[in-house]
Structure formats: C-alpha cells, structure tokens
Amino acid sequence: MKRTSFLLGALSGLTVVANADHLFARALADTTLPGLPGGANRTLVLINLQGGNDGLNCVVPHGNPDYYRVRPSLAIAQNEVLAIDAQLGLNPNMRAFKALYDKGSVAVVQGVGYPDPDHSHFRSTEIWQTAAPDKYLHTGWLGRYMDDAGLPESNLFNGVALSQVLPEVMIASKTDVPAIPSERGYGLVSDRNAASRTAYTQMVRDARLPFQSPYLSHVMEIEDHSQRGSQELPKLIAGYKPAGSYPATALGRSLSLAAQIVGSKLGTKVIYVQHGSFDTHVSQVQTQNRLLGEFSDAIAAFYADLAAHGNENEVLTMTFSEFGRRIAENGSRGTDHGEASPLFLIGGNVKGGMYGAAPDLSNTSNGNVKFGTDFRSVYATVLERWLGKPSQKILSGSFSTLPVLA
Amino acid sequence: MANVDVAGIHRPTGSLDAADALRPYGGPWNDRWAAHLLRRAGFGGSPDDIRALTAMSASDAVSSLVHFPSDAAPPPPDLFDPIAYVRETYGGRRPADVGADQKRAIGKDVRKQERQSILSMQAWWLDRMLNSRAPLQEKMALYFHGHFTSAAIQKGVTPPMVLAQNQLYRQNALGNLRDLTRSVSKDPAMLLYLDNALNVAAHPNENYARELMELFTLGVDHYSESDVREAARAWSGWTVYRRSGEASFVGSRHDGGSKTFLGKTGNFNGDDIVNVIFDRPECATFFATSLINYFVYNDPEPQLVDAVAALIRKNDYNLAPVLSTVLRSNVFFSDRAYRALVKSPAEFVIGAHKALGLAKVDDSAQRAMAAMGQVLFYPPNVAGWPGGQNWVTSQMVISRQNFVAGLVTSQVIGQSSWLPSVPLKAQSAAQALIASILQGDASPLASAQLADYLNGTGESAMGMLSGENRDERVRGAAYLTMAMPAFQLA
Numbered sequence: 001m002k003r004t005s006f007l008l009g010a011l012s013g014l015t016v017v018a019n020a021d022h023l024f025a026r027a028l029a030d031t032t033l034p035g036l037p038g039g040a041n042r043t044l045v046l047i048n049l050q051g052g053n054d055g056l057n058c059v060v061p062h063g064n065p066d067y068y069r070v071r072p073s074l075a076i077a078q079n080e081v082l083a084i085d086a087q088l089g090l091n092p093n094m095r096a097f098k099a100l101y102d103k104g105s106v107a108v109v110q111g112v113g114y115p116d117p118d119h120s121h122f123r124s125t126e127i128w129q130t131a132a133p134d135k136y137l138h139t140g141w142l143g144r145y146m147d148d149a150g151l152p153e154s155n156l157f158n159g160v161a162l163s164q165v166l167p168e169v170m171i172a173s174k175t176d177v178p179a180i181p182s183e184r185g186y187g188l189v190s191d192r193n194a195a196s197r198t199a200y201t202q203m204v205r206d207a208r209l210p211f212q213s214p215y216l217s218h219v220m221e222i223e224d225h226s227q228r229g230s231q232e233l234p235k236l237i238a239g240y241k242p243a244g245s246y247p248a249t250a251l252g253r254s255l256s257l258a259a260q261i262v263g264s265k266l267g268t269k270v271i272y273v274q275h276g277s278f279d280t281h282v283s284q285v286q287t288q289n290r291l292l293g294e295f296s297d298a299i300a301a302f303y304a305d306l307a308a309h310g311n312e313n314e315v316l317t318m319t320f321s322e323f324g325r326r327i328a329e330n331g332s333r334g335t336d337h338g339e340a341s342p343l344f345l346i347g348g349n350v351k352g353g354m355y356g357a358a359p360d361l362s363n364t365s366n367g368n369v370k371f372g373t374d375f376r377s378v379y380a381t382v383l384e385r386w387l388g389k390p391s392q393k394i395l396s397g398s399f400s401t402l403p404v405l406a
Numbered sequence: 407m408a409n410v411d412v413a414g415i416h417r418p419t420g421s422l423d424a425a426d427a428l429r430p431y432g433g434p435w436n437d438r439w440a441a442h443l444l445r446r447a448g449f450g451g452s453p454d455d456i457r458a459l460t461a462m463s464a465s466d467a468v469s470s471l472v473h474f475p476s477d478a479a480p481p482p483p484d485l486f487d488p489i490a491y492v493r494e495t496y497g498g499r500r501p502a503d504v505g506a507d508q509k510r511a512i513g514k515d516v517r518k519q520e521r522q523s524i525l526s527m528q529a530w531w532l533d534r535m536l537n538s539r540a541p542l543q544e545k546m547a548l549y550f551h552g553h554f555t556s557a558a559i560q561k562g563v564t565p566p567m568v569l570a571q572n573q574l575y576r577q578n579a580l581g582n583l584r585d586l587t588r589s590v591s592k593d594p595a596m597l598l599y600l601d602n603a604l605n606v607a608a609h610p611n612e613n614y615a616r617e618l619m620e621l622f623t624l625g626v627d628h629y630s631e632s633d634v635r636e637a638a639r640a641w642s643g644w645t646v647y648r649r650s651g652e653a654s655f656v657g658s659r660h661d662g663g664s665k666t667f668l669g670k671t672g673n674f675n676g677d678d679i680v681n682v683i684f685d686r687p688e689c690a691t692f693f694a695t696s697l698i699n700y701f702v703y704n705d706p707e708p709q710l711v712d713a714v715a716a717l718i719r720k721n722d723y724n725l726a727p728v729l730s731t732v733l734r735s736n737v738f739f740s741d742r743a744y745r746a747l748v749k750s751p752a753e754f755v756i757g758a759h760k761a762l763g764l765a766k767v768d769d770s771a772q773r774a775m776a777a778m779g780q781v782l783f784y785p786p787n788v789a790g791w792p793g794g795q796n797w798v799t800s801q802m803v804i805s806r807q808n809f810v811a812g813l814v815t816s817q818v819i820g821q822s823s824w825l826p827s828v829p830l831k832a833q834s835a836a837q838a839l840i841a842s843i844l845q846g847d848a849s850p851l852a853s854a855q856l857a858d859y860l861n862g863t864g865e866s867a868m869g870m871l872s873g874e875n876r877d878e879r880v881r882g883a884a885y886l887t888m889a890m891p892a893f894q895l896a
Contacts, residue, residue, distance in 0.1 A: 126787060136789045138796055165777055166801045179801035188804060189811040199855040199886050206851035213745045214416035218795055219891045225800040282510055331506040
C-alpha cells in the first residue's frame, strides 16, 4: 500500500500522494523550525544504558561529603575521580570520554526523570521509550517522530535498531524499522539457499489470493522488507571504511556499524544502540566500571571515526537509562532501583558542559535523587533543536527545551 | 492510569449484515472453514484435525470445540516456591542475623530457580496449546492472560502464584465473567501485580480499582475519578500474606463506610463493586468488543458489538452460550472474517507445529517467541498485547520465518505425521503442501514458485525432485509454504 503510493508520487514527479495521512505528514515535514542550520543529514544515535545506571558513581559528586557517608564501600576516592570541577567529576574508567568532555563535545544533564517515578525496570523502560508516564502507548517517541517526519517511504533504513529485538522507542505506526543485531546476523536464514531466496522473493509479491484481509497488504509489504533489507544493506554500506579501530566489545561493534550507516548516507535519521546491564544490585563497582569503560572507549572510537570522515557534527548521541539508583548503597556492595539520574548528549554541535543541579543527597525522594529536568524536555530539545520537528504532538504535551545545542 | 492507544487494528472492508450476523451459518462447509474454526477456537489444526472437522456438520464441529472434555493432562510442572525456600533457608533467623554474603547467595539462587520455573511453565503451556483435547480452553486462558494481565516475578509474584492464576483462567474458560472477575480480584498474583495488596483503609491504593474499570470491565469514559476512589475504598483490606503467599481479607484494614459508586450507595465491599459494574450495559459492551476482536475480526462495527453485548446480557455473562452462538454464526463464517486477524506469536508457533503434524513443541519455541514479541507470563504491560498490525514488523517477521526455517530442519520434523508422504512429483507435492498448510490460500505465482523449487528448476537448477533429495527439498518447500503471507493470518 505504502509502496504503491510512493511509486505514484515518483512516477508523476510530484511529492504529492493521494492520501490524507501522507499529505499531513508532508505538511509537518515542511515545518522545519526557524533558526536551524542545515539538518538534512543529521542523525540521532540513542544509547540505552539498560538496567538503571548508577548516576552517582558515573558523574561523581566528589566534593560532597554526604556522598562518602552514604556510600562507604562504593564511593570513588576523590583522587581517582576525573574531576570536572571541585564538586563533580567522571568515573575513573571514562578517561577517553573525559577527553571529549574537555573538548566541549559532551553535555551532561543532571537529575533527569519524571514525576511519580516507577521503580520497575519493565514499566520505567516503557515510560522512557514511549515518553508516556501516565498512559500505555504502543509506539515510541522516535517511532512517532519517524511517522511524522515525512521521510521517504521507499527507504528501508529511515531508522534502524542495532539490537536483536525492536525496542519500543522505535516502534512506529507507519514506519517499518529493522532490527539489525549485526550485519551478519540480520536477515532470513533461508536466503543462504539461492533457490529458496528466489522463491521467497517472488512468493511474497503476488497479491492474487483467494481471500481478502485487512492485514494482507501490510504483511506482504513487511515480508518483502524482511528479505530486501538484509540483501540491500551490505551493498549500501560496503564502500565505507572505518577510520581507526574500535574496542572489541558489543558496543564497539554496534557503534562501528552505526558510523558505517551514517557515513554511507542512507538517509538514516535515528539509530538505536544498547549497552548493559547496569542493574548493579550486587558488587556494583566491577560491573559498572567495566560497562562505563566500554562506553567511554567505544564513544571515543565512534567520534574519531566520524571525525575522520567529516561526520562528527552530523551525529548527536544521547544516552538514557530507565532510572538511576538508590543514593545509599545496600548490604551487597550494590545499589537498588532509584529515580533521577544524569544523561549525556555528545557531538552534533552540543554546547559542552554541565546542565541541571547536582543531586541533592539530603533532600531526597524516599532515598532517591529527585528529578530536576523532565526527560521529555530533553526529548523536546532533541526533536526541535536537532531533528527540526515540533515536539508537542510527538510528546503529547508542551515541554521547554534546554540550551544544550548550538 | 489513563487511556491505551489501539493503533494498527483494522476492520475488514465490506459491510456488515447486522440482522443476519449472529444467525447460525448454513453455507458451504469445507476444509477452509474447518481450518478457520480451528485457528480461531484453538491454535490451528493438522491435516487430520481439519479432515475430522470437515467430515462433521458445521454445527457439530463447533459443538466439538465448545463442549470440550475436561483435560488436565499433562499435570503442571513442579514449581519453585521462593516463599517456602526463603522461610526454610532462613530458619528461625531474622533477616538482620543473616550475613550479607549469604543473603546474596540466597537471592541469586532464588532468581535462578524462579527463572527456571517460569521456563518450565511456559513449556508446559505451549504443550497444552499443541496437545490439549480442549483447545478452546487454552485459547480462552490466553485471552484472559492478555485481558486480566499479571506478570511473573514482579512485585513479589511467585511462580506458584502465576500458575494458580493461569489455572483460574483455565477453570473459568467458558464460565461466568462476573464470577471470574470477582475471583481474579482476589488472586494473589493480581493483588500483588496491581498493588491491591497494599490497599488499606487509612491509605487507599487506587491502582487496582482503576484498572478494574479501565482495562478489565468498562473502558475509559464510563466512570469518574470519584468512582475510582470509592472502588478503592471498597477493595481495601485484601492483601497477600508474605509468609504464605496466600490472599486474605483483613477486616481491620477494610474501609467499611458507605460508598457511592456508579450512582449506587451502600456499604460496598469489593464483590459489590464488581456486581455494580456488571449491572452496567457498558460492561457487556466492553467484553463484546474484546471477544469479537479476539475471535471474529478487529474494530467491529457498533451494531455487531451491540448484538453480542445483548447476547452477553441475556446469558448473564455466561460465556459458553455466548461463544457457542458467536462461533456458529454467519459473521464468524463470513469472507470478511476469514484470515482477517494477524496470528499472535503463540498462534503462529503452535499453528506451525500443528500444520506439520508435530506432537512435541520444539525447544527453540520459547526464545523465538520472545523475538516475535510475546513471552507467556510476561505481557508488555497491564494492557496486554496490542495485536493486529503490531505483530508485523520486519524484525518480528524475520523472527517468525527463521523460527520455521529452524523447525523444518530440527529433530522434531522427523515426527511429522504427513510430510514423508508428500507425492514425489513436484507439481503434486506443491499442491499437497498448499492444500494441507494453507487450504489453497496461495497466489498463482507462489504455487508456481513452490513447484519450481521442488523441481530444482529456475535459475539455481538443483536437479529434479527425487528419492535422494526429497527429504531436504520437501522440508524447504514446507518452510516456503509457511513463509507465504496467508500463514501469518488467522
């Protein structure tokens, strides 16, 4: 159905399609906000730090004596912290990331969360991904962005999730987003057999069937995508050679593929990547230090690669985690589920620095960091100031933007 | 919690003949309609199952599914009970007397054993979906699981509680909706999952009271915030004993005062609240919509909803006569309903096993279902699985196709009841596969491609179908048949 309307538009040489929905999408697509320079090639990379990243041992309040009092076995010694100033610094395993910060390429937004926070991984992840704390939505905020952005319907890679399963944040009503665990792990197993591949290609194209179904055209379209996407991707990205080397970690491999997709100019607006698990109830230090070290090294390699290809200002990377962790450590040298935590915005013309108040460790929300910035304000900023789209409809409400992007 | 969106749910084209919709179907009866009935009132059928129903009348076929034999086999697996385990491990010690290292070890052990229990329960349920002599009972258990949702291992819900809730759905499969709603409100997994276990007179917790009306019985716009508060007061006092995992009503925690709820006033308790709700016509309308969406087609016309709601009210919320009428009706056996739903992953996975005539669920099924977007006992949220077009993204379709590709090359395929007897002539083999698996619902191009594949013709020229390559070729062709669009549709 979608393919047909696209073809109609292409054949007539017009961008008009005979469908009210599409006209609406086009109209929205044309409403680029004033004051945004360029923007056509911009990509957002969203990194999910799964499991609840402990904010206090990531952006460390090393000038606050309360921190050392409530974290007797977990606190990071003042002389180890990668100090940003007398109060705050980064986890010692984030050296490469600190160098990016020092270059002004990283904005740290403190105390991000939402009212009446949910402490379940499941529900809070869903809230962050759907941007809906008080209702159940089946589409993600980036899915809704893609639906409304008037992206070319012929492009199978308007958005991609570098994961095994499509995360809720990328689920759209009209845009089919592929999940690509890796270049080799993407696609139909049966395509390895040439005869099977040929038969499948033909089989899913003929709509002359002895029944009607309201879902038939959609199923046929997606069955076609399922095969075509994995056949086209390797060809589309083959010309890109990564600059420098990436760490041999899952995140390193994902970001290397992300740089390749960006550099191959597929028109991809959104790339989802995941890293974790940060659910450090037990023996937090080893786990979190390793994960933050991997994050820091992979991000540094990613931006070095992007820069070598002249793409570093075209890619804004944003992290999120479903919640921070409890301020006080538990009895197992770990921390339990908390509330607000910091997130990072990297590259893409960010105005580097610290935003939002450092966590108040005495005035808490039942022992958790109170939120100061609604996560939807960060989303509104990214949508309006980076992707150039109004955010009100996508976020079902009006949220102020933050001055973090140039 | 506010409303739920239902994007991606589509009504079939064409128009409804409302006056005739629920009258008994008297049209042609053949393998296509028998397979349709088996997909909707169960999880599909093997060629033998379809033949057996085709040999009956339509009405007898429906009766054979609605008046199901009681089938308790196989018994559920032995489950790990973390409550008993912790009680025994701690002995008489208070938590403060147990060292941190030991607590950690106990916690790790509990999580591991809980996960194993849930996996064994999922395997058990999938086996029941495949092998039960009462497929409609399992289909209703899955319906209730997505309707009155509770998720495993959250908020203190234990594996035995999850099983007890699942058995409650099975026992009430075609029972009375009002009775089931009262029972599930007092079910330990539900009390914990939606926080009514924390609902006490002094500090009412409104979570359950709200979802009871919004998602389980009425839908938004049919109650006020004041009704939510009053219902929460009426449901106060129900809790779950952490030391036994049993549900209990504690009179001292209950608000026994007068409540005004949906226009009625009295010293209501929780049961009274459910009774008041079920007296509202909107409640019958709500279940009518939901059942038509599950069994007939999506986004039904208001006239059809009204007709089924009237049927529900006439039968005082007893499901057996309602489903017996709906499954026998013209609208159910209409071209508009035929393949008008998208198979859920459970329907797809079990349907693939049934189509191939397999008696054992392949070990890969559970992991594959997760990639397809459905993990039994873990609904995505309290609103259940959205269904319809939401089951069809390229990632989910790749997961579905790759699962079948694995199934046709796995060990279990050797036990297929009919694949080995597919004719040795490519054209006839293709016809047999399309007839047995899709009841002929393949396009001319797809049929020709399948014959080409079996024959080894086309660009790859693998050589004619023969005794030597037959096994591999037929397996590949069975995969291709199940990869066709029709097989995604129920």
